[in-house]
Structures are given as C-alpha cells and as structure tokens.
Amino acid sequence: MSIEVEQPEKKINSILEKYEHDKGLLVSILQDIQEEYNYLSKEAIMQISQGLDIPLSQVYSVATFYKAFSLKPRGRHVINVCLGTACHVRGAVRILEAIERELNIKSGDTTDDLRFTLETVNCVGACALGPVVVIDGEYSGQMKIDKVKPLLEKYS
Amino acid sequence: MDRLRSPEELEAKRRSIAESRDPEKPCITICDGTGCHAFGSGKVASAFKEEVEKQALESKIDIKVTGCHGFCERGPLIVIKPANIFYQRVAIKDIPEIISKTITKGEVIDRLLYTDNTGNKIIHENEVPFYKKQQRLVFGNNGYIDPNNIDDYLFLGGYSALSKALTSMSSEEIISQVKSSGLRGRGGGGFLTGMKWEFSRNAQGDIKYIICNCDEGDPGAYMDRSLMEGNPHSVLEGMIIGAYAIGCHEAYIYVRNEYPLAVKNAGIAIRQAEEYGFLGKDILGSGFDLAIRINRGGGAFVCGESSALMASLEGRAGEPRAKYVHATEKGLWNKPTVLNNVETLANIPLIIKHGADWFSKIGTRNSTGTKIFSLVGKINNTGLVEVPMGITLREIIYDIGGGIPNGKKFKAVQTGGPSGGCIPESLIDLPVDFDELTKVGSMMGSGGMIIMDEDTCMVDIANYFLSFLEGESCGKCIPCREGIKRMREILTAITEGKGREGDIELLEHLATTLENSSLCALGSSAANPVLTTIRYFRDEYEAHIRDKRCPAGVCKELTTYFINDKKCPGCGLCIKPCPTYAITSDGKGKPVILDQKKCIKCGSCYDVCKLGAIIRN
Ligand SMILES: Cc1cc2nc3c(=O)[nH]c(=O)nc-3n(C[C@H](O)[C@H](O)[C@H](O)COP(=O)(O)O)c2cc1C
Ligand code: SF4
Ligand code: FES
Ligand code: FES
Secondary structure (H helix, E strand, C coil): CHHHHHHHHHHHHHHHHHCCCCHHHHHHHHHHHHHHHCCCCHHHHHHHHHHHCCCHHHHHHHHHHCCCCCCCCCCCEEEEEECCHHHHHCCHHHHHHHHHHHHCCCCCCECCCCCEEEEEECCCCCHHHCCCEEECCEEECCCCHHHHHHHHHCCC | CCCCCCHHHHHHHHHHHHHCCCCCCCEEEEECCHHHHHCCHHHHHHHHHHHHHHCCCCCCCEEEEECCCCCHHHCCCEEEECCCEEECCCCHHHHHHHHHHHHHHCCCCHHHCEECCCCCEECEHHHCHHHHCCCCCCCHHHHHCCCCCHHHHHHCCCCHHHHHHHHHCCHHHHHHHHHHHCCECCCCCCCEHHHHHHHHHHCCCCCCEEEEEECCCCCCCCHHHHHHHHCHHHHHHHHHHHHHHHCCCEEEEEECCCCHHHHHHHHHHHHHHHHHCCCECCHHHCCCCEEEEEEECCCCHHHHCHHHHHHHHCCCCCCCCCCCCCCCCCCHHHCCEEEEEHHHHHHHHHHHHHCHHHHHCCECCCCECEEEEEEEECCCCCEEEEEECCCEHHHHHHHHCCCCHHHCCEEEEEECHHHCEEEEHHHCCCECCHHHHHHCCCCCCCCEEEEEECCCCHHHHHHHHHHHHHHHCCCCCHHHHHHHHHHHHHHHHHHCCCCCCCHHHHHHHHHHHHHHHCCCHHHHCCCHHHHHHHHHHHHHHHHHHCCCCCCCCCCHHHCCEEECCCCCCCCCCCCCCCCCCCEECCCCCCCCEECCCCCCCCCHHHHHCCCCCEEEC
C-alpha cells in the first residue's frame, strides 16, 4: 500500500527538482505532472504548493485557468473534436453531437468505464481534411456522422 | 561541430556545405506538415526511405522530409528536385513507379500530376495555379528545408542576415532599416515593428527581453505553427537580430500547448544554433550573447494577448492587465520587453538581407511585404498562401483558391479570427491589407481566411465566435465576462427561433459597451463578428427573428428535413445512417418515409443523398 502512495510523491519531487523549485515555472511543472498521470490529483496540487512555497490557491488558480490541465482522471483514449472555424463551417458540431450520442457523454466528460474522454480543440492544422477528429494523436479527416461508430470501435 | 567564431568561418562552412551537395542529384522532398501527415505522408516518407535502401540507391537519390508546402488540400505532396516535378495525393503503392520511372528515366507519371479546372495536367510546382499568384518570400523555403537540419537553412543563405547585422550594422541602423521597411506586426495589431524595437531599446534598464508569440489562438489559422515547424531557423534568426538591436540577452518562445511538433522542432533548432555559435556566448565572435528558451502555453486563447502572455510566462494565470505602461517599458518581470509574432520575426532576415527599400516596394504603401493566410473552409484549394499585401479577395479566393466546391455560391469570407469580421460577396474586389480590412469592419488579425458558402448561416457564425470567446474570456473585467455572455445568449435564442424584435439593437448596444470598456482587446473586439454580420447580413437575422426561418438550413430548431418524393427513387441509402431510425422504406421503387417525430435533424441523410432528394429548410 504505502509504495503506491510514495511513488507519485517521489516522481513529483523529482519534477520539482528538475525545475529547481522555480515558482516561475509552475505551468511547466504542472504540464509534466499532467503528462505523467494524465490529471492533477489533490495530493499533487498540495505537494506542489508546499514544494514551491506558494499558496495552494495560486496553484489551484493556474490549474483551473488553463485548458491543458484536468483535475479529474481522464479516459484511456482522448478524443479531440476540432471545432475550429474551418471545421465548424463544414459541420463539425454534428460530428461532436454524434460522438456524444454514441458514448452517451457530453463534451468535457469521461465515460464511466474510463474508456474515452471527449474534448474539443480549435484548429489542429488539418483544415483541408475538415471536419477532423483526433484520437490519441491520430487524425481522422472528412468525418461523416456514419463514420463515427466504426471509428470509435477501433479503440478499446 | 565547432562553434563558428566569425562571419568568415560561417561563409567557409556554407561553401563546404554547398560543395558536399550535388545540384544535379535528384532529391525527393516529401511534405510532412500537419495536413499532409493527416493524409498519411509520414508513412509515405518511411516507405520511400525503405525503398531507396532496398534498391541501394542512397548515392543516387536524396530524400528530404519537410514541413508544410502550403497546398495541404492535395496531400501527401512530393516535389522532385531539381526538375521541380510536382506529385500530389501520393500513396505508398506509387513509390516503386516514381523511382523506376521519374527518377531513373525522367518520365512523368500522369496520374500523380495536378489537374487544373480546365483539365490540363501540370508538371511543375511553380505552374500549379495555387502557387502561381503567390509570392512566397517567407514561406517558400519550407519546401527546401528539413527543419531538423541547420545545414539546409545555411545552404539557402541562412544566418547571413545575422552575420551582416552583427558585423556591419549598429543597433540604430538595424532599427532604422526595420522602421523604414514599414514592416507591421503579423500577430494582429499591425503595430510597426521598428517602432516597438526602438521604444524598447530606449527604455531604461540593463535587462530586456524579446518574446516570440507562437500561441496562435485564432481557431482557423495554422501558419505560425507551420513556419515554426517547417523553418524554425528563420524565426530564430529574426529573434537574434531583434535581440541584438534592442540589447537583450534572454529570449523566449511561447508556443501553444497543442503544438508539440513546433516545440520539438524549435528545440532542436535552438540546440543546433547553439552548437554552430548563432546562440550562446559571443555569437559569431561579435561579443554579443543570447539564450533562447521555449515555454509551452497552457491552452488559453487570451494568453496570446501581450500582458496575459507575460503573466503566463511568469507562472501565473494568464490574465491581462491595464496598459497604462507599455510592455516595451515594463513587460516580463517588469523589464522592457518586445513581443513579436512568428511571421513578423521570420520577415526580419529578409529585410536585413535585401534592405528596407526592397521590402517596402512589396505590397501597399501602408502595408508592406507579404502576408501568409490560411485559406480554409468552403474552398476548393485549402492551404496556406503567401501573397503580397494589396491583392484582392477575388484573386485569393478564385485564382489561388480555385473557388467554391460543389458548385455552391460564395457568401462571405471571415478574416481576423474571433476579433475580425465577415466580408460579403459585394466587397470581393477589396484589396487585402491592414487598413482596407479595418475599413470594412473586419481586420487582418493573424491571417485566418475562412470561406463561407450559401450553406453557412451568418447568425450561427456570429454565435460560434461568441461562444468561443465566452469560453476564453479570462473573466477579469465585467464588460467582457458578462457582455459576451449576454450577447451569446441573445444570439443563441435567435438561432433557436426565440428571437424578439429589438434584439438586433440590443446586440449593437452591448457591442458598444464591450468596445469602450473592456480591459483588453479580447473583449473590445469581441463584437466584431456580430457587428459585421448584422451590417452585411441583416436580412438573415430578420429571417430568424421574424419568420423563424434559417435560410441556410443550419439552425436546427428552425429547420425541417423532408423527402422530395419526386426525386427520391427509394434507394434506401439514407436509412442506415439515420441514428434514430426515423427513415423507413415503403418498398423498393417508392420514396422513403421520414418520421418527423423521430428526426433529430442531425443531417446524416442529407450528407449521404447525392440526388438532392432530402430537403432541408
Ligand atoms: C485575445 C488576443 C489574442 C492574441 N493572440 C495572438 C496570437 O495567438 N499570436 C500572436 O502573434 N498575437 C496574438 N495577439 C496579438 C498580441 O497581443 C501582440 O500584439 C502580438 O503578438 C505582437 O506581435 P507583432 O507586433 O509582431 O504582431 C493576440 C491579442 C489578443 C488581444
Ligand atoms: S477583456 Fe475579457 S479577456 Fe480581456 S481582461 Fe477583460 S475579461 Fe479578461
Ligand atoms: S479548423 Fe479544424 S483543422 Fe483547422
Ligand atoms: S501539410 Fe503538406 S502542404 Fe500543408
């Protein structure tokens, strides 16, 4: 038991050390921790506040301000539906709604079985293929509503 | 590699690179920018390398994987140099034939060529209509450069502007050149770059900063990332020259969180520039020192704004502050700071190299040089285009962009991102520069150019931008936080058929408040998409409000789907895609039946029917 609790603590300490406990690098520190655990746990946020000697409220304010951070665990696969302007005019909202119907969650949420987290993003640089859906970094372009189901089935 | 300690050593290095390269040796350049990558160019590139290895042709063919060439629509793209043969939509199965025919025998493969709209096959890259009217001063080198190989940049004359600046120009001369070139910031505001540098140079203090803004928050634009990913050294060179001119020794690149490849390529470029002695201590033996660091943003649009960006760099939430004092005097950590956009900086080496006179002759009087636009949306040739300022919208949309797909009618073009506006068809001959765009109520912004056709609803577009801004407002000041929300609520109500008489006037009233009293430009320009759509498409607003009708068939609550029995042959193609089983067959040969009670207006049937038998209005 105790090993499991200790490990993240150590890891976070080593991240803090990598950035020399520099308060100015709070965003980068949080990014590294987010990347490691795919969300920021309460314990992690408290440890950072102590480690950098800044108020908990300040860490919380930064962690909730930026879209890159999540305070809840995320799914095994992250779906990003592009809602950039180019994709929007090509009907991206309909694709998002189709995914929402299929997974029975809303944008921003994670399925109960932690299979998917559904998020939106603004322009992923592939406007020529719009509407675009990105799952775990893989692009699927020229999305149609009837392509949603087979696409999601590829991920378990 | 030993550091280069003088301009002479740099030139010697350049010569040795040139000597090691055979200009006649065929080189296959493969675009692996984001667009082409999504089309599978990464796999094509690996397969090319394998094939060349398999046939042991390394000594006969070079393979170069580059950043975005611009014509993303036709990806994966390859260009075979030195003949400049342009192949598009290249697949792995084409590779053996490209090598055996084009490379070995010089034969052109017809099916891989681009076909223009009159059916002509085009062989050479520069003859493709998409590229013909462009003037790709900043972006063109992307096609020649492996972004992870500094030698490619040096081979094209890279860092010669830096060497010239360090050895033969004083900082005053550099600033005066940049000033008289007329270069205006490409990040949105259009402020004169030379002036900004001068303010910062004259500001009190030993420590000064220069920051490159690669946050690119405009949700329909991707040119800054493509420059940073494809030709990072051109941006670095501009930054180093700027740093020298203002007397700065520490610089930052602030990159949007969603751009991992830009972070990676900029990082590699910085390391290579350090190794070669273009960064670090005593650059090219001049005694000038500079370090550049990369900072990843956290994913907030407002962080592209100058004071918010600096707050974010300091590790805080990215909230703007009032600008009684300019960043050029008190910016990052309260020190004089210059913030410049990626594209602005990439223009600097050109100005230093060719001179302010040369530069100021390109473009229009008050908007010199070129501008890169991301030409996207309902357009045939989606991609990044670099054009001289002053070119007309018509030339961009029709000559370069190839017009509107599927025979639809052009309706409007949106420029300037969420701070910009929609320009109607009646203004299609407008010359594109900073001032002309502002005159018609839009703006240059960072260069998004989104084309809309008759199927785009202008009220929906206004609603789209305001929803975006509502989510991105930092919430610090009330006019923006509350004003955008209220405007968005009114717009949403209109799109849902709940609009009331007087809504348009109320929107205009709120817009004025936002404009006059917001703390930063996010809020003060937020109403532009609404104001321009009211100005040019008032009838669409009125149709929504009075007739409860969405002429474009976009707003769900105001749209009904039904079957045109005369056109429907009962093929049944639309039955399966319907998620709610609202469509049923009445037997072969008879039109299908749509149950209005079950229809959720998702548009699946409309998308699949090629016979126009599904009507939406
Ligand atoms: C809300 C907001 C977002 C902005 N986003 C960007 C951006 O993503 N990239 C950028 O270069 N400038 C952006 N700007 C403009 C910058 O504040 C700044 O003017 C610019 O980076 C200065 O560089 P330039 O003079 O080279 O254009 C934004 C401004 C505002 C108000
Ligand atoms: S205008 Fe909006 S984004 Fe700018 S400071 Fe005010 S609330 Fe924040
Ligand atoms: S808007 Fe979706 S990829 Fe550009
Ligand atoms: S990504 Fe290949 S042309 Fe743009």
